[in-house]
Amino acid sequence: MAGFGDISGYNRPYGLDPNRETNDLYDSRYQQIYGYHTPVTEEYQGPPLVMDDLVEDDNSAYVTTAISVASLITENLLSHPFIVLRRQCQVHNGLKNYHIVPYTLLPVVARLHRRQDLTTLWKGIGSTCIVKGLNLAVEDAVSKGTGWPKEIGKCESVLQFFQHISLKCISVALITPFYSASLVETVQSDIASDKPALFDVFRDGMVRLLEWGKPSRGRMLPIWAIVMPTVALSISKYILHITLRCITVKCLRFKQRHRHELSDPYLHYPKQANPLLEDIQLKANIFAFVAMEVMFYPVETIIHRLHIQGTRTIIDNLDTGASVIPILSGYEGFVDCYTTIVAKEGTAGLYKGFGALVLQLAAHIAIIKLTTWVVCEVSNLLKPAKSPTGSDDSGQLQQKYLFN
Template sequence: MAGMESYPRHSYESISDRPIQSRYESDEVLRFSGGASRERFSPKSFEDASQKDDDGTITKYIGIGVGLASLITENLLSHPFVVLRRQCQVHNNSSLYHLMPVTFLPVIVHLHRRQGITTLWKGLGSVLMIRGMTLAVEDLISKFTPWPKEISWHSSLKSFGQHILLKCTTLAVITPFFSASLVETVQSDIASEKPGIFDVFKEGICRLVSWSSPQKGRMLPVLALVVPTVMYGLFKYLFYNGVRGVANWVMHFTHRHEQEKQGALSRDILGRTVSQDIELTSSLIGLIAAEVVFFPMETVLHRLHLQGTRTIIDNLDSGYEVIPILTSYEGARDCYVTIVQQEGVAGLYKGFGALILQFVAHVAVIKLTKFMLTEISSLLRSARKPPPAASSDMDLTRVSPSHHVYSKPPSGYGYTQQAYLPSD
């Protein structure tokens, strides 16, 4: 028996009457040290460790699943609401502003009856291409320059400035391609030819070549669009990260304060589940706040990009007609002043109801995904839960520094155990 060699005067004949059947049965005995301390080795400890590993793995996959659902919702499922919002923003003569979601319902029904279910998914390919192109350009620039793609709160001021310069350069390069993608997103399917897969690159390159030269008609040159586009993208990015960081800190502080109110802090203040929830919630709060605050600026920017493109959009006042977009803004300032004078301040928020629908759907998908994955994990845990083990009444009773009594082992070992005293 391991750990019993220091007690040669003890007699253990009954223990050797029958061979031990398993490793766990042999480990169930107690280990002595100096006759004063004791330590129990039980199979239950191994089962608990295995259970914790399984729970940690399941929690990890739940977090991955919820994050993936949020990413898909942000890039794919929210696209119909983006189409509705943009068509409202660029319609300068609309009578309905669609500030609330309920006004969209009859319009959506009419659009689906006349143009089919795909009418709200137009331009999805170009939007995804622009996002992928943005990441590719940013990665390419960072490889040939010392400008970092990622920064933290502990980064130096120089690294922060270089990171901002990287973002601005990327936004400037993407500007003409964004204009082409915007046209594909808002133009009517029944009044325009469906664009090809690579038309967004062809149109973008055409506008990029004529960087600063005057355009035909009312179309603004790309150089006039770069400054408002870069300002919009940069300010929105900084605002999003600032709100996200503050929300993350507040939720961490709140969770820690709740633990302190309970009397003690756990060794792992933030479990994996809590940490995942805080990260996802803070990102969603930052995204919603950035979209709401910069909505008026987005309206101005979309009208500037669409001007002079001869785009025909669906009339969202009724959902039955199509109308051309004819504007003559001289720049961002003139566009803003004209909107406020002719359409009022509410004109800057045309289509805001679509943004509300977008984030309601976003939160609903996240909640539903988390609920389903949690229920599935609960079923898996209950299916893998082992039957309750028989309780062990093995114990070591100290009689004196030189006398010990070894009580009977747990039931089910198949032999009878007696108590022995050291022989004198």
């Protein structure tokens, strides 16, 4: 039993190996439960874990892995229709129905599907995936060129943390022109413009990048005026995400430790193979993602309007779902955009399309719940039947296993 330490002394009916050296430290909880002391050695760091618990923990590991995959797919693919809806609401400065609650969007989506095809809410998904891949490629290239850590987990000092944040800032700044091009493809109406080719995002992004100064098209803002607020939004969301995740992990681990202290036996896992810790990390990621999206929604509305200004984009009119409307605005920058929205549309104007975000988060959580239920049911079907164990009178006790 590699990885479990020497368990030969614990296979006996009453557990102790007479040849095993004892220690002055004993586990009082184990004595209360089983009626005898267990020596604490370098190989023993907690009360025993029965084999049934090991099987259940394997199932828990499968569930956690399946949920992680489902969450990744949902976040990057299945959430795209809701992202299209909320972005179209955010950039529409003349939208009368703000769609802050989800149910107002349902009849509009039904009319959109009747008037257009089923792919109307999947527009721009190719360019969105390309921009995400480009972001990862730029981060990798900058990390290899500078030696700065690409992952937050590899930061071992304050200096490395700031290097990691600087890497994120450079990456976001470099892909901002391509993000603008992808945003246009996401919100523009299919019936009022030609469908873009898959790699048009590179062409349009390079055009925005070359027009670093004053662009040639009308009221379009220069890309340097958009880079700073875009980087600030991205980095703020990232820092808030990792902060909330760390706080949530600490709270959940404290709650788990307190719950296990009241139950028998209390399980100790090695840090490198702890399914309970993986489950906590997953829950913390989901909570941090939801909180981050909700808190920065108004700022995202402002940033998207700055990106779309002057691009001559025509979007679906989400007041009716049966017409199209051009986007006309004349913001001078981030502060002017904020004050104009509050003055003309009210504070609620910053939350246009919030109902689409609610639907997105609800669908995300529902898919995770469904994945958990399916994997648990399959695991229960494939789980071998428990073998009967003898009574304590006959001296037959269930075998105990110890983690390092």
